[in-house]
Amino acid sequence: MTAPSTGRSLADFTVELDVYSGPYEWLLALILKEELEIFEVPLRELVGLYAGSRDPEAANALDRDTDFAGSAAALILLKSRTLSPALEPEPDGEDAAAATPEELAERLQEYLKIRRAAEHLRDRLARAAGHYASAHTLPPKPGRLRVSGDRVTLAARRAFSRLVEPPVRHLGPITVTLQELAGMIRSGLFRGPVSYEALTRDMDRLRSAVAFAAALSLAQEGVVRLIQPEPLGTLTLEPLEPNR
């Protein structure tokens, strides 16, 4: 018998990558928060690190393997989605035209310019980093702090008043229980198989529905077998324990 999983079997797994060094769980959190770009994370290397740190004799080895496989699969999916081309169709059918080498060249040239611009921005932002503006923050204007008396009264009334009971008159009294109808089905099966239709012939809709639930419950317990040769056809209840 294995110990119940705490859901954090990978808490002690740490990774050393070029882009990140630390607990694996934090890596996942950073990726999910998009603090770290998924396509900068080498998944193959990640799997190699896990395989290297794996202890098959550990008590929670199965939990760890399962959790890692699940999270690694999610990372692969996320990465593939991030890298997949945009699927939004061109409104005027430009996609078909874009298949020509001329159009592809146009697009690639445009992308090349953007890429160079991105490199320029990277250098520029790096040069400008380290400027910190005034930490002074203005307090709220006094007018904003005024609260009208009506709002205070309303808030107090809401805070201290009892909750209004929801109306339940339309529900009516409970007249039937699952146990009651399960007992009735057991009695009905005493003489052998019986159809659901025959069982519920004199019942109203509520009792019919509860009888169906009771039949499902008995089938799950192994007391009866439900036989329906064809979809929406006659449903027959067959007793599995004739002496019971």
Place this chain on the structure above:
Amino acid sequence: MEAVLLVSARPVRLDDLVSATGLSEGETAQALENLSARYSPEDSGIVLRAVAGGHVFSTNPACAVAVERFREEARPAPLSGAAHEVLACALYLGPLTRGSVSRVRGVNSDAVVRNLLERNLLAEAGADRDAPGSPALLAVTDAFLAAADAGSGEDFPPLNSLVSPEELARVRERLTSSEEVPDEKEG
């Protein structure tokens, strides 16, 4: 004016300075020049920067390590290459929709855009009413201009100047002379 600039964490525009100080526009501009000389990066731990259409006092980057140590906070992690590309799209081609960004880059960019919106480097600036669903248009923010030490979008080199005509011609030639798409994006 110095006092007004000191208490503002954001760039203050010239007309706001005129309004706050009661000086004329010419006097304000002259005072800004004097302040800029007094707070030059060579002589002062505080510098006066003309960014995002206004002026703002900032700490000198040369003192950044001491400031970060004092505030016990690390410098924000640098942006990824994808984020720089999205910002370049918004700066040079914007305002544009998320779909347009993805089309230019050739990959889905929604996650990167979301990250930049959270960092306040991108903002939604209106909507493309002609497109189905009126998607939001993205543009760079004043915070981006301040981070890039730019007064406005005009302070960046023209897009066409960033790639030489020869390089563009090579791309075209490689594509049009062969059916195979060269791997420019990964290179």
